[in-house]
Amino acid sequence: MIIAANLKTNLTRKQTAEYVNKLEAFLNAHNSHQEVLVFPATSSLNSHAGKVIIGAQNAYPAKNGAFTGEIGVDHLDEFGIKSILIGHSERRHVLGETQESIAKKFNFYKELGFKIVYCVGEPLEVRKSGEKNMMEYLDAQYEGIDTSYESLIIAYEPVWAIGTGLTPTLEEIESLHLKLKEKSSAPLLYGGSVKLSNAQEVLALNGVDGVLVGGASLIVEDFSQMIIYAQDLEK
Numbered sequence: 457m458i459i460a461a462n463l464k465t466n467l468t469r470k471q472t473a474e475y476v477n478k479l480e481a482f483l484n485a486h487n488s489h490q491e492v493l494v495f496p497a498t499s500s501l502n503s504h505a506g507k508v509i510i511g512a513q514n515a516y517p518a519k520n521g522a523f524t525g526e527i528g529v530d531h532l533d534e535f536g537i538k539s540i541l542i543g544h545s546e547r548r549h550v551l552g553e554t555q556e557s558i559a560k561k562f563n564f565y566k567e568l569g570f571k572i573v574y575c576v577g578e579p580l581e582v583r584k585s586g587e588k589n590m591m592e593y594l595d596a597q598y599e600g601i602d603t604s605y606e607s608l609i610i611a612y613e614p615v616w617a618i619g620t621g622l623t624p625t626l627e628e629i630e631s632l633h634l635k636l637k638e639k640s641s642a643p644l645l646y647g648g649s650v651k652l653s654n655a656q657e658v659l660a661l662n663g664v665d666g667v668l669v670g671g672a673s674l675i676v677e678d679f680s681q682m683i684i685y686a687q688d689l690e691k
């Protein structure tokens with residue numbers, strides 16, 4: 457399964473190095489074959505050799521150039537980074553990225569062969585407005601995205617579940633995942649308030665190939681335990 461940590465705007469460079477080293481030691485000690493991805497803050501990116509795959513939370517679709525505040529492929533290449541998170545709800549809703557700019561970024565990094573964790577998810581008012589509206593909203597987040605890209609991982613993260621402690625019911629997660637699986641056969645992660653107390657049951661659901669974890673991933677011991685849960689399920 458795929459277990460991913462989105463560290464967001466947390467952990468300094470030094471703290472991230474300690475985190476990744478602890479996680480790497482854990483994976484080796486448990487002979488883990490799970491796919492483990494960590495997305496550190498941009499200034500904490502670094503080279504890493506081992507089982508843990510380091511990815512960027514964001515990068516501009518350019519090699520380099522005049523894009524103040526952004527980083528480009530040169531900066532990822534410096535650390536051998538070949539994975540990127542695209543379309544995260546905070547980039548869409550807090551930073552204002554449009555589907556058009558997201559699709560452009562997707563295609564740019566796809567051409568470079570990056571592993572892309574592509575996020576989709578609906579705000580609460582959309583969910584409340586009924587299933588048809590909700591599926592249309594999610595459909596629009598697939599616009600311009602090559603759903604058959606071989607290095608694609610999709611993460612379904614309801615916006616209202618991110619960082620709130622709220623989650624859809626297990627039945628809701630499973631039924632939505634099975635619907636999203638009809639759009640793409642890429643591995644499909646669930647994200648949004650995944651924590652130690654619910655990770656095991658979420659991972660066990662049909663149509664769930666892993667989890668993308670924010671807040672609860674900051675404690676390396678908790679995140680490591682989720683990897684054990686995944687390993688025990690041996691999906």
Ligand code: PGA
Pocket residue numbers: 462613617618619620647648649650668669670671672
């Ligand atoms: P959360 O964040 O686990 O803190 O809800 C998940 C995410 O934003 O990827």
